[in-house]
Amino acid sequence: MVKQDLEIYIHIPFCAKKCGYCDFLSFPQYDIAYVPALIREIKNANLEGGQIKEYRVKTIFIGGGTPSILKGEEITAILQQVYDTFEVAKEAEITIEVNPGTITKEKFTSYMKAGINRISMGLQSTNNHELKELGRIHTYEEFVSNYELARNVGFTNINIDLMSAIPMQTIKSWKETLERVVALSPEHISAYSLIIEEGTSFFDKWEKGLLSLPFEEEERQMYYDTKEILKQAGYNRYEISNYSKKGYECKHNIGYWKRVDYIGFGLGAASLIHDKRFTNEANLKCYLQTISNQITKTHQNVQILSQKDQMEEFMFLGLRLTEGVSMKEFQKLFHDEFETIYGIPSKRLTQQGLLETKEGRVCLTEKGLDLSNLVMSEFLL
Amino acid sequence: MSIDQSKIRNFCIIAHIDHGKSTLADRIIEMTGLLTSREMQAQVLDNMDLERERGITIKAQAVRVIYKAEDGEEYIFNLIDTPGHVDFNYEVSRSLAACDGAILVVDAAQGIEAQTLANVYLALDHNLDVFPVINKIDLPSADPERVIDEIEDIIGIEAQDAPLISAKTGLNCDQVLKSIVQKIPAPLGDKDAPLQALIFDSLYDSYKGVIVFCRIKEGRVSKGTTIQMMATKATAEVVEVGYFGAGQFIPTDELSAGMVGYITASLKNVKDTRVGDTITTKENPCKEPLPGYKKVNPMVYCGMYPADGAKYPDLRDALEKLQLNDAALQFEPETSIALGFGFRCGFLGLLHLEIIQERLEREYNLDIVTTAPGVIYKVYKTNDEMIELTNPSNLPEPTEINYMEEPIVRAEIMVTTEFIGQIMDLCQERRGVYHGMEYIEGTRALLRYDLPLNEIIYDFFDALKSRSKGYASFDYEMKGYEKSELVKLDILINKEEVDALSFIIHADTAYERGRKMCEKLKDEIPRQLFEIPIQAAIGSKVIARETVKAMRKDVLAKCYGGDISRKRKLLEKQKEGKKRMRQVGNVEIPQKAFMSVLKLDKD
Structure with a gap:
């Protein structure tokens, strides 16, 4: 039997x-009951109808929060449980x-031993003033x-997360961040623009006009500089x-954008198994209680995707990739023909x-990438 | 059953808005035992949700209660509640004509206001006996002495023995009941004379058909009588007569001279039973109709369009239904390049417009886009033709126009003296012509201005309130038409004229308004793939310009841990927003942009 690909996401909700x-x-x-609960959840993994046997795990991602806040042994124990339950x-x-x-x-060493082969570091900026403004707990020097x-x-295989359009940032300081990071030659760079989300302390400040963000023109310039500088550097x-090296x-x-099946473990984690999407309990107390009562029903909002939902997802997720989607x-x-539907x-x-359409694939143009939300919304049926 | 005329009292309550008219009406109903206080829903007479929420009376209402006086005699009180807004001035005057007297309610803290005066004069014009009641004496700021002096000085009616009441708590309200018997005269009229009855309102009921509210001045009417409306000439056989319980109709055998009640007949349309018309009998008509009838005509016009073009037939049905109950509402189909199929609707005033719009949205669940309200302009053409213009798009070419006239109102504004300056400035800005001022009690003044109607239909009332910190009150009546320097202001979006945004304006204020409209539209129109110029123009001359910059970037942040629900929501919201846009040329304009330009004067 050919096994299906599965991805595993593990959420560590502490910082x-x-x-x-x-x-x-x-x-x-930090709640000391969390890791044991998480391990128990993985042990009794519930795939909402999917069978563990039919899958082979192709990726595991331990995200947060801050997973590195845990002890090395804890990460090892969590991964050990994954290896025990799933075929990886x-x-x-x-x-x-x-x-x-x-x-x-010590933590890096134990990660290596536990089988981890990719590190994603949250740097955001190489400017210490900007880091402080963001509320980061580290300096650039510590990062290096x-x-x-x-x-x-x-x-x-190391990724570095960066963020543009943050408070106090200038076009010059952003360029400097990009250049310094490129000089370190990581294999992968994630570069997002800051978005002020409701319910954050930035949102409250922003509403009161207390956040000094770059002007729109500057922000756009930063966005173009990102593309340009990283391209020049071979990303x-x-x-x-x-962005990544080849x-x-x-x-x-x-996998998320190609709609590979994935199972999420831990607080609020999201999953896609066959045609079902579901998320875990998002309240920490409830999550811990549910797990300790050995009830494995931690999933909420189990949503069965219709053909229409799946088509829409196929498009708006797939178009995030520069290679686009295959008709x-x-x-x-x-x-159904792509042409008939879309x-x-x-x-x-x-x-x-x-x-644009290239070799049977539909993808965003350079301008379309800049306006991706606008384009994607057109693919909702 | 014969009713002794001398035991009937027909009256209304007149007051400035918020002075407690409806509360006093409720109290009278409660105290005469028609309803127990438990059955009372606050403000019985305001039936519509909208009336309760806004604290205004839109339709005239009536109720009959029995009052047992201390001497054991029973009196029939017919309380007629009148609409409380200048838009419905004519309805007010007809309601007053159905009464023999009026209770004047004045707020003990605020004293006389513009509407108090307007209503009192209207009542005195109808030879009603008016007696004052000072309300809200439970308020800490109440100053009944001052208010009594005001009433005597300004209106010139006896107020020393005015009951000092709190309609809210019921304090001294029994004195009001006694005063009604003592101070309001019993009706006159010969029961055996030919029928002469005044229509003061009518409504459409899907079971009973048209229900006519009337006051019998002479004669009698009962089931089977063939009646005729003297102005509309409509005839019908009476199906039922009766009087008004609280929120219900109570049939009776006969209505005779002096009584207030209702008639239902085989009538299908309220247009046949115009407020102010006289009802008589076909066989034995009275010699002449009661005085004062006039056909009310709309003063304010605007286009109304369904937000969803497919709802056009629904909008037509809804307007037809509303018109059954509201003879003053007029509408006819029109088309707009920007908004598609809709109706040009005529209203008595801006409040009337707002009420209709809200009723369409609430009762008929329709999303409505309205164009800027305008008045009726008289356009005198070079070929000696005169057209009455209700839709700016129909304005003839400038070369064909000799001159234009616009409607002018006589306005009275009452304001505390400290704000006189600000209010005069406001009237000046609105092209008002000053006609004098009177001081009242040294602390307040009554300002008289002639104002163009088109300057007050937008937001004059809001501006008045904000500039006087809420202390100014305002009332107006039509004066007539005057020659005026008017132009048509057009809005061009991406070089294309948007007909729904055009309007007629005085040449002197066109520049200012054009500029404000462009600014507002710039904020309301979302960025699109290309740069969009927004221009205001008179003829071919551009007088203001703004630009909506092209959209360059619209990218979502991190989509974390595979949780795509938020992303989907965002895209759905974006798609929903697009659905609510109107396509004009290749520009998408949100519906609310059309509405936003109606509210420009937020200083």
């Missing part, structure tokens, strides 16, 4: 300190996110020494906000210069 822009599910207080491919991509302020040599540590321990933009694209993330694959999946909007968007 040393919450950053001003962060609206992810994370708390500054030898070549699997296994990533952990680390905060330069909570990482140590930890980056070198990771290299010394033997990691050969390929394979997704709207992600062969170092993040497989896990690509042949569309037909294979949905037994002929009208794709023609209009093509005329507007936002979409």
